[in-house]
Amino acid sequence: MKRQSLIAFDSETNVFHLSNPLISYVMKIEESGVLSHIHFGKKVSNYTDNKKYPRRDRGFSGNVPLHEERAFSKDTLPQEFSGHGSMDYRIPATIITRENGSSLLDLRYETYQIIQGKPKLSGLPQTYILEEQEAQTLCITLKDRDLPIYVDLFYTIYEKRGVIIRSAKYRNQTEQTIWLDKAASFQLDLTNSGRFTEVIALPGAHARERLISRQRITEGVKSFESRRGSSSHQMNNFIALTHTHTTENLGEAIGLQFIYSGNHAFEIEKDQIDQLRIVGGINAYQFQWQLSTNEAFQTPEMILSYSDEGLNGMSHIHHELLRERVTRGKHQYEPRPILVNNWEATYFDFTSKKIEALIDEAAALGMEMFVLDDGWFGKRDADTSSLGDWFEYEGKLANGLKGIAEYAHEKGLKFGLWVEPEMISIDSELYRQTPDYLMQEPARTPAASRSQFVLDFTRKEVRDSISQQLRKILDEVPIDYIKWDMNRSLSDVYSAYVENQGEVYHRYVLGLYDLLEELTTAYPDILWEGCSGGGGRFDAGILYYMPQSWTSDNTDAMERIDIQYGTSLGYPISSMGAHVSASPNHQSGRVTDLKTRGDVAMSGVFGYELDLTALGEQEKRIIKEQISTYKEIRQIIQQGKFDRLENPFEQNIAAWQFVSPNKKEIVVFMARRLTSGQPPFHEIRLVGLEEGMYRERKSSLIYSGSELMTMGIYLPDFHGDFQTEIFHFEKIVTGEEEENASIN
Secondary structure, three states: OOOOOOEEOOOOOEEEEEEOEEEEEEEEOHHOOOOOEEEEEOOOOOOOOOOOOOOOOOOOOOOOOOOOOOOOOOOOOEEOOOOEEEEEEEOOOOOEEEEOOOOOOOOEEEEEEEEOOOOOOOOOOOOOOOHHEEEEEEEEEEEEOOOOOEEEEEEEEOOOOOOOEEEEEEEEEOOOOEHHHHHHEEEEEEEOOEEEEEEEEEEOOOOOOOOOOEOOOOOOEEEEEEEOOOOOOOOEEEEEEEEEOOOOOEOOEEEEEEEOOOOOOEEEOOOOOEEEEEEEOOOOOOOOOEEOOOOOOEOOOOOEEEEOEHHHHHHHHHHHHHHHOOOOOOOOOOOOOOEOOOHHHHHHOOOHHHHHHHHHHHHHHOEEEEEEEOOOOOOOOOEEEEOOOOOOOOOOOHHHHHHHHHHHHHHHOEEEEEEEOOOEOOEOOOHHHHHHOOOOOOOOOOOOEOOEEEOOOHHHHHHHHHHHHHHHHHOOOOOOEEOOOOOOOOOOOOOOOOOHHHHHHHHHHHHHHHHHHHHHHHOOOOEEEEEEEOOOOHHHHHHHHEEEEEEEOOHHHHHHHOOOOOOOOOOOHHHEEEEEEEOOOOOOOOOOOOOHHHHHOOOOOOEOOOHHHOOOHHHHHHHHHHHHHHHHHHHHHHHOOOEEEEEEOOEEEEEEEEEEOOEEEEEEEEOOOOOOOOOOOOOOOOOOOOEEEEEOOOOOOOOEEEHHHHHOOEEEOOOOOOOEEEEEEEEEEOOOHHHHHHHH
């Protein structure tokens, strides 16, 4: 049987239709070569092109240049990609400047190509395929009506995923230089704003990342963006479009996720006739890319997902895509080790004796990896020196870094190390030898943040210097894990080695990707974890190089419920580092019991950062039980299907669940923050189970799958504040099911 194409072009109607069993994406070449958007959403079978966009003369909208029909205007027509000018007054996807100062760009359809599989992008993180037949890519080329300035629009559709992957390539084939002042990766024009009335964003702050903000879309332009040089704590580069009635499990949702780690922007405009335009990509703030004759600029990719099964359905699409077709390497599906990090136990004040004592306790408790954090390099006893000096702090560790690593290995633990390679201290050998490596405008004192400055990663010699230092450590010391941190936003964004300063922000990110690709390829056995003061660069771009990231510096269990809940909207649980720390918590001062801290952290890539040598026997017993429990459920947590059940942003409780890939096991987390004298009883309904019977491990109570989904179970009648519980259900397999499983 011949496999049906995922992309069709009808030359009679001039309609492109990308479709699989889940979604359709439809666009049309209109009069004068204007490319219009028709539909993105649920699968459409046998599209007839009879639902044509109405023609109406809108006052002051104006005509399409060289087309005299007054009822046909770019100012109202839903388009696939817009330039500045040509009577479209809505936010444009691209703005250029030519040598004569003009910014006019009137894009018209030129040609198309259907590509089996998915072309690779150079120097950028991206989605990928394992086999050519799992996806097809449509490339539509638009051209300015007068000049050979081209925009290639790429659309990749997978066979079995509810996503379209968008990007754009800008090509200058004029005989003059042009400048890109704005270069979006995608545009989406929606005619029926009643379908999508709200936008969900993930704003936040350091130690309070990715909180869910759900807002009504009103007239005008709204922007969600970062101008900090990274994807940032303040506004993550994921948003969702929903209806007021969309819930976790019901209704339509479109997810938009940028595979990029620098400045970004999503702009949403509700226009004069209640249509929506969404434009997204690299932030136009301080961006200007020079294109000489025959040069091209490729944008990063944007993921567009569609679900008619609510926010959980949308999240499933992003979780699976990021886990299976963005994350790479040996550790993609491997169980992540349970680690302990020494930072909150010792900060900078450690010796070999202290570290070995922590390692001894970690091994005795059943942990799997020890991570040595800040303070092992240069002459680093405080955060005021030595960034850039990636050589051992001589004498701080009696037997050196290698001795500590070997000690951990002898105790049966893996060994990990913290680094912050993008930064430099003034008090460092690197600065004293090469002060021009610092990013700054010459003769102007740059701004410090946390007593540190930014290295000019636009320069290859700077990256090579850092690479050589790190390689020496990685070649000499048996290291299993690297935590790559970035503890400030960019400032003084200037490079004396870049001709056009509008390129520096983006070239910095490209330089980072270049170094990450080099090191992660050279050391494939190392588990790399991203970090930026916690979750300041928690994005799909970093996941391409590092399969997990530190979710937040805030380890307070109650605040982590919100942070992890919000993060789960667009990111898989396997990407979220989540640790048990001391109480009172070092960030908030809140007191929570060890069970609560463990229950919350077990809903992520589990670990600890506290002083193991200060624990009492009761605490050690609880930690051993936590580690044993997590080892039993780890694969379900890290690779299972995750569903949010109760929203902590709307009430005093939270609940979520994990279902194993074979649907035979379910792990459910529940929490209540504050108690009251007469608390109401609350029912938690599970989702996505099979028919049949399930036994809860601790209580041995038996429930039907239908009962758990339709009637639910009660939130425990907790006593006191900050209480949590984990339930583990296992399906009772009948003899007939066992027989069918063996046959299959």
